[in-house]
Amino acid sequence: MHDKTRPSMPVPGERPNQEADGEPGAGAGPDAALRLTRRRFTAGSLAAATAAASGLSLRELGCSSPDAPATSADATVRMTVNGARVELDIDQRSSLLDVLREQLRLTGAKKGCDHGQCGACTVHLDGRRVASCLTLAAQADGREITTIEGLSPRDGRLHVMQQAFIDRDALQCGYCTPGQIMAAVACVGEGNAGSAEQIREAMSGNLCRCGAYPNIVAAIQQAAPEMEGT
Numbered sequence: 001m002h003d004k005t006r007p008s009m010p011v012p013g014e015r016p017n018q019e020a021d022g023e024p025g026a027g028a029g030p031d032a033a034l035r036l037t038r039r040r041f042t043a044g045s046l047a048a049a050t051a052a053a054s055g056l057s058l059r060e061l062g063c064s065s066p067d068a069p070a071t072s073a074d075a076t077v078r079m080t081v082n083g084a085r086v087e088l089d090i091d092q093r094s095s096l097l098d099v100l101r102e103q104l105r106l107t108g109a110k111k112g113c114d115h116g117q118c119g120a121c122t123v124h125l126d127g128r129r130v131a132s133c134l135t136l137a138a139q140a141d142g143r144e145i146t147t148i149e150g151l152s153p154r155d156g157r158l159h160v161m162q163q164a165f166i167d168r169d170a171l172q173c174g175y176c177t178p179g180q181i182m183a184a185v186a187c188v189g190e191g192n193a194g195s196a197e198q199i200r201e202a203m204s205g206n207l208c209r210c211g212a213y214p215n216i217v218a219a220i221q222q223a224a225p226e227m228e229g230t
């Protein structure tokens with residue numbers, strides 16, 4: 001059951017709210033990014049012009065270059081990833097996707113858009129699908145994460161959804177496939193696999209540039225009865 005005390009997590013295709021301090025969120029989109037760039041550019045240009053006129057350096061003015069990296073704020077998170085407990089020192093600004101891929105070397109979740117729009121980075125957080133590119137790793141502290149690497153049982157068999165994707169030829173290049181499968185498992189778990197139309201709607205946040213959509217729907221329809229029977 002969804003815990004109402006926790007902040008809602010971003011799902012692929014959803015547009016996140018702006019953060020309280022007025023800075024755009026990770027997926028705030030190109031417009032917000034443009035505003036931020038202009039603001040920083042304007043502040044940096046004014047500081048540079050003032051420094052040049054007065055003969056002071058930017059450091060003496062108490063300003064930093066607009067291109068200088070912001071100060072890192074580190075944190076330690078403890079989470080369970082694919083059944084294994086891990087403790088990691090992270091940059092508080094890191095996305096869950098970057099921590100999974102770059103610190104834990106779990107590269108199944110893919111970075112497609114990094115803006116919450118393609119679903120390639122879909123993982124499960126406490127059993128619910130999330131766009132890991134829009135989820136801060138710090139938000140995963142104390143929680144359970146499942147990636148495509150942890151989906152199959154440990155006896156070497158594939159998860160029924162993985163097998164269905166193979167049986168139904170539901171992929172071409174395979175780049176979107178880990179995210180599609182994680183979303184497909186969630187789709188069935190959410191009770192949204194009752195019809196092809198329902199599946200297409202529930203899977204609409206996961207894009208496939210190869211256009212394997214009909215076969216993805218067929219794979220979900222194949223796996224759903226078996227999953228629902230277990």
Ligand code: FES
Binds near residue numbers: 114
């Ligand atoms: S939705 Fe996360 S990489 Fe595209």
Ligand code: FES
Binds near residue numbers: 171173176
């Ligand atoms: S199989 Fe190529 S993007 Fe989906």
